[in-house]
Amino acid sequence: MISSRYIHILERLLEPERTIIFRVPWVDDKGETHVNRGFRVQFSQVLGPCRGGLRFHPSMNLSVAKFLGFEQTMKNALSPYKLGGAGGGSDFDPRGKSENEIMRFCQSFMDELYRYLGPDQDLPAEDTGVGPREMGFLFGQYRRLAGHFQGNFTGPKIFWSGSSLRTEATGYGLVFFARLILLEMNKELKGLRCVISGTGKIALHVLEKLLSCGAIPITVSDSKGYLLDEDGFDYVKFSLLRDIKSQQRSLRDYIKSYPRARYFEDSKPWNERCDIAFPCASQNEIGQPEALGLVNSGCRILIEGSNMPCTSQAIDVLRKAKVLVAPAKAAGAGGIAVGELELNHEYNLMQWSPEDFETKLQDSMKQTYERSLKHANDYGFLKDSPEALVHGGNICAFLNLAQAMTDQGCV
Incomplete structure (x- = not known):
């Protein structure tokens, strides 16, 4: 009640x-x-x-x-x-x-x-x-x-x-969150095919961290279409993508160096065979047709990188197909960990090592993941149900806000 x-x-x-x-x-x-x-x-x-x-x-x-x-x-x-x-x-x-x-x-x-x-x-x-x-x-x-x-x-x-590592935090955090989900399933990222949308900061940092985990990212996209490399990106290809992006060139230029790759104009990557999807472009980029494409492509996990990339109709399709959705408010919270430390002047003057940064980020993502699952369980959602993280994250966030608003009176 x-x-x-x-x-x-x-x-x-x-x-x-x-x-x-x-x-x-x-x-x-x-x-x-x-x-x-x-x-x-x-x-x-x-x-x-x-x-x-x-x-x-x-x-x-x-x-x-x-x-x-x-x-x-x-x-x-x-x-x-x-x-x-x-x-x-x-x-x-x-x-x-x-x-x-x-x-x-x-x-x-x-x-x-x-x-x-x-x-x-x-x-x-x-x-x-x-x-x-x-x-x-x-x-x-x-x-x-x-x-x-x-x-x-x-x-x-x-x-x-x-922090000098602030821009990496959100993208890396998405991959760490995916790893936590897979750990519950006794699986790992190594060898899994991943589709990514976008070529912004979040998308490229997701791609970079997936490579370090041994995953096989095969797509990125821009406003005109998407690039598919069936062989999977590697660090050399990632460097090329980063140069193309920084120079504001078309993703088509990638094919000049790797002619086996293909660029699909006016299309999205959600029909490509994959295990995990990382939508990192914009809100509402996955509608009902795209969600059906993901289900038919074999996708089992969707990690939201952009804010609300799935329409409500898409979420219904994914839920019925038992595709596990990690909401952006949980999976995309990596940057907040760094933001909190920025509030402390002493931390502002510290140069973190990459190891310190990743340890802090992984700890923050684990806390967010566990809080989401706990609140889902407390309110009757099974831990392994596809919507557990979505409902648990919303419930936890709302209750924290509600308690603060109650404590502070009519604000």
């Missing part, structure tokens, strides 16, 4: 604490003025300061910002750490823009947003279209406007913007 108290809490939780919408004027290299829209939805600070990504993409709007903020709130609440959730960005498209144009845009964007940020209020992170370069420009303007050096923007320079 659901307590009426929880129903009222859910009604409050669904309304963001703070929604910020602003215009972002900027000047291109030809001297022409453009105006984009900026968004930041600070969904909940009931557990701590907000943590959440900034996304620069033409599809960005208030609805997407709310969705990202809510998902981040649940993801942070499920983690072992005390963080609130936020999401935001702009409908600005960094593709095809010069570095100076991107810098001017980021500075204009931060001119408005800086007043709502800070270590005790809101800590921005990378998302689609926002990488280390953009975070550097954003932090530089924030530092100038705020008048102090204090801040926790995630990026590559450990002394000014958080």
